[in-house]
Amino acid sequence: MKAKHGAVLLLLAMAAGCGGGEGAPAQTGGEEAGEAATAEMAMLIEAPTGAVNAELAGQGESLFQAKGCVGCHTVGGGRLTGPDLDGIAERREFGWVMAMVQRPDSMLQNDEVAKELLAEYMTPMVNMGVTQEEALAIYEYLRQ
Numbered sequence: 001m002k003a004k005h006g007a008v009l010l011l012l013a014m015a016a017g018c019g020g021g022e023g024a025p026a027q028t029g030g031e032e033a034g035e036a037a038t039a040e041m042a043m044l045i046e047a048p049t050g051a052v053n054a055e056l057a058g059q060g061e062s063l064f065q066a067k068g069c070v071g072c073h074t075v076g077g078g079r080l081t082g083p084d085l086d087g088i089a090e091r092r093e094f095g096w097v098m099a100m101v102q103r104p105d106s107m108l109q110n111d112e113v114a115k116e117l118l119a120e121y122m123t124p125m126v127n128m129g130v131t132q133e134e135a136l137a138i139y140e141y142l143r144q
């Protein structure tokens with residue numbers, strides 16, 4: 001379990017390394033780049049299954065507060081500015097959640113489900129600058 005997570009994180013670190021490099025700022029087609037990035041995310045990272053990694057979930061819980069998610073979301077406490085995220089891992093695809101957490105701006109422009117949510121909630125979720133590692137930890141927290 002530990003070893004497996006280590007491998008995934010290494011992969012994430014590598015992916016983040018290329019993505020944040022010289023390629024990104026040079027791109028002009030913002031929407032297409034966003035779409036490619038979100039598709040890439042979904043392919044690169046394996047959805048975590050089985051027992052929740054408690055240590056990672058703990059980090060995720062701290063990040064959920066530190067990154068300001070708590071300002072708009074509860075987990076089981078009802079709707080605020082954004083949806084209650086309780087049971088999100090059952091209701092959405094892993095890759096979709098990862099993309100929404102990292103690139104809500106691009107998702108709200110390109111993804112049909114995200115667009116529907118925006119129509120319902122009337123407030124665009126803000127890009128909080130969450131890295132892949134952080135998003136994975138937050139996902140682990142939301143999955144438990």
Ligand code: HEC
Pocket residue numbers: 064067068069070071072073081082083084085088092097100101108114117118119121122123124125126128130138
């Ligand atoms: C400014 C308020 C705000 C903040 C801060 C915010 N969100 Fe959101 N979030 C929303 C809203 C509103 C939606 C619904 C889509 C929309 O209208 O943009 C949403 C949608 C989502 C969804 C999809 C929910 C579903 O039912 O499918 C996830 C997952 C999510 N947010 C996670 C996060 C995480 C994790 C953070 C912190 C890194 C965060 N959000 C920060 C407002 C926010």
